[in-house]
Amino acid sequence: MAGTVSALGEFEQVVLLAILRLGDDAYGVTVRDVIADRTHRRPTAGHLYTTLDRLEEKGLVASKFGDPTPQRGGRAKRYFKVTAKGVAALARAQQSYQRLMEGLKLPGVAHA
Amino acid sequence: MRNARLAEWILSLVTTPARAAATVGDLLEDRLHAGALRFWGAVLMTACSLLWRDVMADPGRMIRLALYGVFLELVLSLAMAAVVGILYGFVALVALAISPGTHLPWGPDTPTGFATLGVIASYVFTLVAQFQVGRVLAKRSPGRELAPCIATTLVAIAIPFLIDLLVRGRAEFPTGQSIQEALYGSPVTVSILSQIPPLVTLLAGAARIRRQRLSSSN
Numbered sequence: 001m002a003g004t005v006s007a008l009g010e011f012e013q014v015v016l017l018a019i020l021r022l023g024d025d026a027y028g029v030t031v032r033d034v035i036a037d038r039t040h041r042r043p044t045a046g047h048l049y050t051t052l053d054r055l056e057e058k059g060l061v062a063s064k065f066g067d068p069t070p071q072r073g074g075r076a077k078r079y080f081k082v083t084a085k086g087v088a089a090l091a092r093a094q095q096s097y098q099r100l101m102e103g104l105k106l107p108g109v110a111h112a
Numbered sequence: 113m114r115n116a117r118l119a120e121w122i123l124s125l126v127t128t129p130a131r132a133a134a135t136v137g138d139l140l141e142d143r144l145h146a147g148a149l150r151f152w153g154a155v156l157m158t159a160c161s162l163l164w165r166d167v168m169a170d171p172g173r174m175i176r177l178a179l180y181g182v183f184l185e186l187v188l189s190l191a192m193a194a195v196v197g198i199l200y201g202f203v204a205l206v207a208l209a210i211s212p213g214t215h216l217p218w219g220p221d222t223p224t225g226f227a228t229l230g231v232i233a234s235y236v237f238t239l240v241a242q243f244q245v246g247r248v249l250a251k252r253s254p255g256r257e258l259a260p261c262i263a264t265t266l267v268a269i270a271i272p273f274l275i276d277l278l279v280r281g282r283a284e285f286p287t288g289q290s291i292q293e294a295l296y297g298s299p300v301t302v303s304i305l306s307q308i309p310p311l312v313t314l315l316a317g318a319a320r321i322r323r324q325r326l327s328s329s330n
Contacts, residue, residue: 028138045142045154046161049135053127053165065130073116075137076130 008093012060014039015051016090019061019080027066027077028052052080060086116140119155125258125319126162129326166259173253174263181249181264181314182271188241192234239313246317257322261314265307 008016018034019026028048036042043051055061062083065076082090116136123132139154167174249264250257 028135029142032142044157044161045135045139046158049127049158050161050165053131053162065134069137072137072141075116075133075140077137078131078134 008060008089011043011047011051012055013090013093015048015055016060016082016086019082020087020090024079024081026080031080055086056080059083060089119152122155122159123162124326125322126159126166163258163262166256167262169256169259174260175267177249177253177260178263178267180252181245181260182268184245184248185241185264185268188245189238192237192241195237196230196234238310242310242313243317246314246319247321249314250318250321254325257318257325258315261311261318264314265311269304269307 014035015031018031018038021034021038022030028045031052032043032045032048035048052061052063056063060083061080063078063080066079068074068076119139120129120132120136123135127135135158136155139151139158245264246261249260253260
């Protein structure tokens with residue numbers, strides 16, 4: 001399909017959801033913390049930053065630099081925001097999961 | 113002792129200086145990286161991840177640059193052999209002119225000190241050549257200066273393996289060595305480990321071009 005991005009990877013979806021959850025306070029440290037809290041797995045810094053860069057190259061997130069802070073040695077935070085294109089890609093990916101899950105009962109898993 | 117500036121410098125080789133600064137700021141802030149070992153581990157792993165992303169961003173172009181890099185390395189090796197040959201010939205001519213009938217050391221007769229000097233000189237020449245190849249590759253890959261160096265090293269390691277695979281069973285060496293061992297005179301692991309110093313100098317050449325580009329753009 002012309003004008004669409006390639007399918008999102010599982011970790012890309014995790015990162016996009018974490019950024020959406022954080023709102024205006026999404027930068028490297030908080031994104032990692034949210035992912036760790038919600039998924040009980042802590043991504044390596046390298047994995048997270050390469051994914052964020054890739055998402056930005058795809059136009060799914062945008063980043064901007066904040067003001068330098070003393071506790072970071074005078075270094076600015078790089079804040080991330082999911083773009084409209086990112087939201088649409090995430091919605092498509094989630095709908096695909098939901099369609100696959102529809103009417104399916106996973107053996108040994110309690111369903112609501 | 114953490115040296116955040118050094119960490120920033122390392123990361124700025126594979127990403128923009130602003131992003132490198134923000135990443136180092138994150139790692140400083142993140143309580144998980146309170147220890148120096150964890151901090152530096154995260155810095156190096158992040159640099160490696162970003163470098164590998166650059167290598168894989170355009171594999172076709174990287175393979176072309178890598179083959180070009182290997183070609184340059186080969187040309188420089190041949191040039192080195194030619195220079196050594198010319199120097200030896202010159203020394204031999206001078207020695208014979210001064211004292212006709214002089215026995216010229218060659219092959220197994222070469223004195224140990226003379227041979228060692230030759231090995232050291234050729235190794236230094238190789239490292240200097242690698243530095244120059246790194247510079248040339250970096251100039252051809254703006255924005256991803258270090259990536260072709262990794263690709264070149266991988267291709268340089270892969271080529272003997274491929275030759276080995278292709279001709280295995282068709283060629284026999286009296287010593288029972290593989291082609292890899294016959295070419296490099298050492299086991300596979302040693303030949304891979306021996307690529308580390310040339311890789312470092314290759315990266316150093318590319319890093320120099322990267323720094324020049326960054327300072328000229330500021």
